[in-house]
Amino acid sequence: MKLSTTTRYPQSVVLGAALLSARTAFAAASVDEFIALVKSEKQEDKVKAWHMAAEQDATVVSPLASLLFSEDLPTAKCANECLIKLVHSVGQDTGNPKRKEITKALVALIDPAQPARSTEALRHLSCIADGDVVAQIAPCLADEILFEEAVYCLERIPGAEAEAALLDGLKKAPEAQQSRLLVALARRPSAATLEAVAPLTQSENKKVAVTAFETISRIGRTPTSEWRVPRCRPEEGPLYRTYMKSLVTLGDALIASGKGKETYRIFSRLLDREEIEEHYRCAAIVSLSKVDDAEAVKMIVGKLLFEPSYIVRFNAKNALLTMRGSSVASALQEAEAAATGDLKALLQEIITTRKQA
Secondary structure (H helix, E strand, C coil), rough: CCCCCCCCCHHHHHEEEHHHHHHHHHHHHHHHHHHHHHCCCHHHHHHHHHHHHHCHHHHHHHHHHHCCCCCCCCHHHHHHHHHHHHHCCCCCCCCCCCCHHHHHHHCCCCCCCCHHHHHHHHHHHHHHHCCCHHHHHHHHHHHCHHHHHHHHHHCCCCCCHHHHHHHHHHHHHHHHHHHHHHHHCCCCHHHHHHHHHHHHHHHHHHHHHHHHHHHHHHHCCCCCCCCCCCCCCHHHHHHHHHHHHHHHHHHHHHCCCCCHHHHHHHHHHHHHHCCHHHHHHHHHHHHHHCCCCCCHHHHHHCCCCCCCCCCHHHHHHHHHHHHHCHHHHHHHHHHHHCCCCCHHHHHHHHHHHHHHH
16 A cells, blocks of 8 residues: 655554555465564564464464474464464454364364363364364363363353253263363353253262352252252351352342242251351341242341341341331231240331331
8 A cells, every 4th residue: 555755644544554554465475484484583573473473364273383382482482472363363253254264273283192282272262163163172071181171162162062062071070070060061051051950969079069059059040850959067168158159149049030939948048057157147138138928027037136146136127127028017017926025026116117117
């Protein structure tokens, strides 16, 4: 592109013309010329190779991959950066005609006998692969070295093919790998995933059971097949925190979908155990206060008086004062009629305050 030397152009036009000219020059390079720049000892040649990387096609993938583990570290780094740029250039545009060819070239690099190269291929495929290459990636789930990279790749590929591969992997995986597959499947909120995960909540392996329950909570629905809420104690550390967060997450998701009555078995795990931290029990009370049902009122009333923690008692009272719904007033009246002593007086105060609000 040539600009007149006698006309004054805005700076943006000049820069745009320069970039277009440079891109055109880069695109003209052959594979051999491009790889020669990558391998060159001159820093400016390597920079030029990086600039033109996005303009290359699938034919450079294999030569670049062969340089990734070169003993010449600048060359290995340049090859890596060029491959990243090439992959990202087609990853941003699903309609790019080069995308499929580059994907195929990366799949061709997968070889369990060369785990380092296969790892690089799987990482790049996680950015651009589609369902049509899942069949070539899925066997890596059975490879102990490539397992993590294969899961990482498959969980980022959209579509039913990748989900089916992960579900099949879950059926075949040893216990040590099940938790990682469950985390990946939590991104797939389908009925098939939900039912496949359900039996694992009953696993004798506590980590697998809790991770399966976490997956159900992230999906936000309960399975139709048999499942259970596992138990976990504070001394179990990070696993316990995952478990507690999952209880609250699933409860909130069920309430949001109009299934508040299904939360009682979940929140009873929080409210019936005094050793559980106050903030978890308060979270359960706040969530229950959104359920228009007499049983929810009853569960909160149980924390008004006979509860060691003042914070929990305070939140229970506030929840009862602010609860809305057609069942709340009558449930409070029934609770007050059955109560005695201090609890009766407290419920009378709550009922009176609600009427005045």
